[in-house]
Amino acid sequence: MKRRQQPNLIPRQTDQPNRCALCQREVMHITRHHLIPRAEGGKEVVDLCVPCHRTLHSFFSNRTLLNELHTLDSLRQEPEIARYLEWIRKQPDRSIRVARRKDKR
Numbered sequence: 001m002k003r004r005q006q007p008n009l010i011p012r013q014t015d016q017p018n019r020c021a022l023c024q025r026e027v028m029h030i031t032r033h034h035l036i037p038r039a040e041g042g043k044e045v046v047d048l049c050v051p052c053h054r055t056l057h058s059f060f061s062n063r064t065l066l067n068e069l070h071t072l073d074s075l076r077q078e079p080e081i082a083r084y085l086e087w088i089r090k091q092p093d094r095s096i097r098v099a100r101r102k103d104k105r
């Protein structure tokens with residue numbers, strides 16, 4: 001019996017913002033997605049934010065990703081993804097920004 005492969009959704013935290021390859025938002029946590037699943041020998045990876053990555057693997061099986069959605073263009077054109085992207089682009093990575101005062105008391 002073949003074990004189901006779980007995607008690696010543990011983000012790496014970086015000091016610099018990273019641009020998600022799918023939604024194009026700049027985020028501090030980034031994950032790695034194999035356009036062709038590792039189990040199929042895929043080597044091409046893209047950087048995805050956590051919500052995008054999670055969405056891909058909850059909407060589609062590895063088989064669908066492999067057969068139909070193995071390029072960024074095909075992902076962006078997929079109707080469900082396109083709808084998701086429209087929504088996520090309006091969501092900030094961090095909702096609160098702390099203003100820094102120059103004249104500290």
Ligand SMILES: [Zn+2]
Pocket residue numbers: 020021022023024025048049050051052053
């Ligand atoms: Zn994203």
Ligand SMILES: [Zn+2]
Pocket residue numbers: 007008032033034053056057
């Ligand atoms: Zn993935």
